Amino acid sequence: MKISLNWLQDYIDLSGISADEICRAITLLGFEVEQVIRTGAPELKNVVVGEILTRGKHPNADKLSVCTVDVGPEHGGVRTIVCGAPNCDAGNRVPVALPGAIMPGNFEIKLSKIRGQESQGMMCSAKELTISDEAQGLLILADRPAIGTPINQVLPPGDTVLDIEITPNRPDCLSHIGIARELSAWFKKELRYPAVKFEPAHATEARPDLLKSVRVTAPEECPLYTATVITGVKIAPSPAWLQERLRAIGQRPINNVVDISNYVLHEYGQPTHAFDAKKIGGSEIIVRLAAESEKIVTLDGKERTLASNMLVIADAQKSLVVAGVMGGENSGVDDTTTDLVLEVAYFKRQSVRATSRKLGLSSDSSYRYERGVDPHSLEEAGRRAIDLILEIAGGKVAGFTQRIGADVPWQREIVVTPGFINEKLGFTIPEADMKAAFEALELTIVREEPTESRGPAWTVSIPSWRDDLDRPIDLVEEVLRVYGTEKIPASRVLAPGLVGDDDAVVVFNRRVADALVGQRFHECVNYTLRSVRELQAAATPETLSSLALANPFVEDQSHLRPTLVTGLLDTLKLNQSRGVAASRLFETGRIFLERGDQLVECVAVAFVIAENADKRSWLKRELADFYTAKNLVGTLAAAAGIDLSRQPLVAVNDINAFGWQAGHSALAGDIKYGWTTRFGLLDLAAVKAAGVEGKVYAGQFAILPEKLTSAETRRRYQPFSLFPAALRDLALVVDEALPAADVQKTLAKIARAAVGNAFALEGVGVFDVYRGKGLPEGKKSLAFSFTFRAADRTLTDDEVNAVFNKIQDELTKSTPYQIRK
């Protein structure tokens, strides 16, 4: 909302207060000054009135003139100035910027040579003085002010216009009077309301031929409607002062009546509307809900289709105005209007807001109704509009104002004590300052009664425009605002011991980030909302449809992410396309997975390791592989308290594996049981389709946040043997497809049985995998190493061999594995 400081001066004396101080006051009172616009000429030193004495041609440039200009004896008398303007004719008085003048745009005038000709200053156009956009020629000072007069004394004074954002709780400040009221409280200056002169007694005889009746059939949406007939007006352009004010706040002057309506809106915050009485069919105004699909062409020339919950002002035949939002094209005042009907009404904010939203149509009027206008200021604003119309456009009020609807009742009192206010603030504001703040805001203390310990109990009467004040706590803010938030005393943070543990999710995220950064990964942050195109490979069509938002904003951010991996691929793509080497990336964040027929929000972490085909190195390193990813995923699972080595891993062999490469990736867990992980090589085709070059290994671990717990069981120490271990190796020929872990498990079981209680099998681990020469088709050889150890002695070869033989016998007997000799 734009506020002109010149205009404000009508209601409050701000002389001697700079625009900066006013901005600061408005800011601290709780409104944001978004922009400060200065109009007119700024303070210009060394710019004076001069008279052109002679004009000659520039010897070296066709379009330039060389003039002699008298700027007065105190500014150096007659000067020679080179000028490019067409109108630098002798005899003209013009603004002359002398050397040393700083012009708008911070450009300094200096003695200079223009095409070899000395120039001792610059004659100025209106644009150069920033008083208008006129740049065609010099500003001719037709009033012929005295030569040598400082230019600011000649030019009209400028204005400062503030663009202020008003918080939604303060619709009363959407006007010049509203802002003036706030400033009067801040600067402790008197607030002067406009003198309203019109009295109903001044009206002439009623004109039922112009307005027969006013009916309101939707009193819920329109609790109060007033209409006043004014006859014999003359529509003309507004006087200069009115046009200037409207222009200052960015409004285009149209004609006197429309401008007055606009003026009163920005003065009081109360919208009004003037109808041409002749255009009201049947001389009847009906405030009603629109018929479904009723059409109206609004002032902006667009046809609008209305719905049955929208309020309109209509005549006997058609709707004239979308109530509180915008007038119709054919009912407004035009140059031929002589009689008009002035509407001043109170429409319910919810109604105007819904209509404005639905039509996608907003206006200064709807903006104010939506936020709430004060029905109790309605009458005064109406009379102010009538005053201005009679004064500027002439005419007479015919008959009484028709008033439909009851008074909207208003009475509100809040009881508050200084003790309460100080308690909430945590410091003491003197009672006198509190009282002064209330008075300045027209919050009248109507009663004062003593209390036991909290000072006097003030009963504060709340004015009708302050619907936002409802409880004692609301008055705390009012006092503090006016007293000054800058006076809140500094103090230390008091922190009684309430320390709990950080959320388990937070702890998990920290752990995995620390682990991966320690493994030299770079943390990334990608958007949660992804495109269908990107997710196609990562989820089934059914899952995808359940991840869709009801109202996406843009097409490529339409779905919740079921994985972090596609985002990381996107990051790889971006870096590759920019020629930046990127290989090890990770992200933590929420993902959304299907569990049965529901979605669940999961905590997730994912990483990628990309081959950098382009990146050459003087020393070769082994690239990452599936087992690199497996190892990292193990670290991530461990951060959630899950030991992946104890979990069954499933090799992924489906061709359609949601972006993971069949035969080269695996999964473990299931979100049904609270967590899930996938890792290995990303599907080569999917990676290529994502625009990423080279192979990418990846891993993702996801867990339900409620499965994460911060309570850890304390570990117990296990004693270990100080005697040497005995090792035995065994190679087995098994089916190609058989997982090594299955064989290992069988071996461990058999070995443990064979060892019995004699000593301990410390471990069985695979140390070699062989395929090819010497083995039948479809078979592979797995070599295992057994570690035996006793707690109390060094094992002898004999006892170990006995056990080892027993193991081999058992293997031959009970498994299909072949011992490779």
Added chain:
Amino acid sequence: MQDQLSALLAKAQSEFPSLKTRPEFEAAKARFVGPNGELTGLMKQMGSVPKEQKPALGKLINEAKAQLQAHIDATLRRIEAAELQAQLGPAIDPSLPSPDPDFGTYHPLTLVREEMCRILRKVGFTVVEGPEVETEYYCFDALNTPADHPARDAQDTFYLPTNARFGNISKKTPDEKYLLRTHTSSVQIRTMLKGEPPIRIVSPGRVYRRDTTDATHSANFHQLECLYVDKNVTVRDLKALLDYIFASLLGKETKTRFRTHYFGYTEPSFEVDLSAKHLPKVNKEWIEIGGCGMVDPTVFADVGYDPEVWTGYAFGMGLERLAMLLYGIDDIRYFYQNDLRFLRQFA
């Protein structure tokens, strides 16, 4: 025998220094001192030596034995040293770059979040998290947002379809809609409903607005909110917290300023400005950094805390905005592009 010993020592003297490998060494050692070695042979002759000569001869043999051992030890040391030397390649060039990845990095948003959490933990705040998919109750109703408030509009807030079901996000009423939370304040409500006062929490997290992405707006961004509920919490306490946070974060010369403002869930409400001209790319006297206020009694009543007893404050800010200010970043989109040239700057 004396001559034999002398000859043996002379032979050792000439042979051992020329030995190059461990097998040569082992063979030589066996020849001299092994069970069938020459010294052993001589020692076996001791039995046939006359008794009176035995002490002198024994002494000689011992001396010879010691000398041989010295040869053996010296040779072994020499060969071992040579073996170790052989394990080395050519000398390194320390100026060549390592081919391994040089370092990992935390995302700047993580760095800023963690720094804020550390600062707040020092004064007793615990870090909490909550779901990003929320319901109308937790995101709006419980925060005293009027039913027709624009923030609820489908124009400003992302909604899930009415048939969406989330297994681990509780609803207050069965027919309320799921949405993507527009602020982390919903976590405050969940925490207050779950726990009991006093409460002192900080909730960082991702939030969503239906907004055009540009240099300062993003469809999702991150917030951090503090909530403190206790008896007799005052505006002055709130100001003290803000002063503390920003002095810790930006240095003691940093000033904060409160401007009264309007939020539905606090009363009084303030916007917080920072004066920190020493930061890069700061050319305004005051920069808006967040919003705060005293928890509105309505909010307390709604979560079942007696507003006559409990008081509190809340403070919230955008993490991107803070990170931009701290690091002098001028485009919010850089956080989401993850260009390595950007990320590597925050090692």
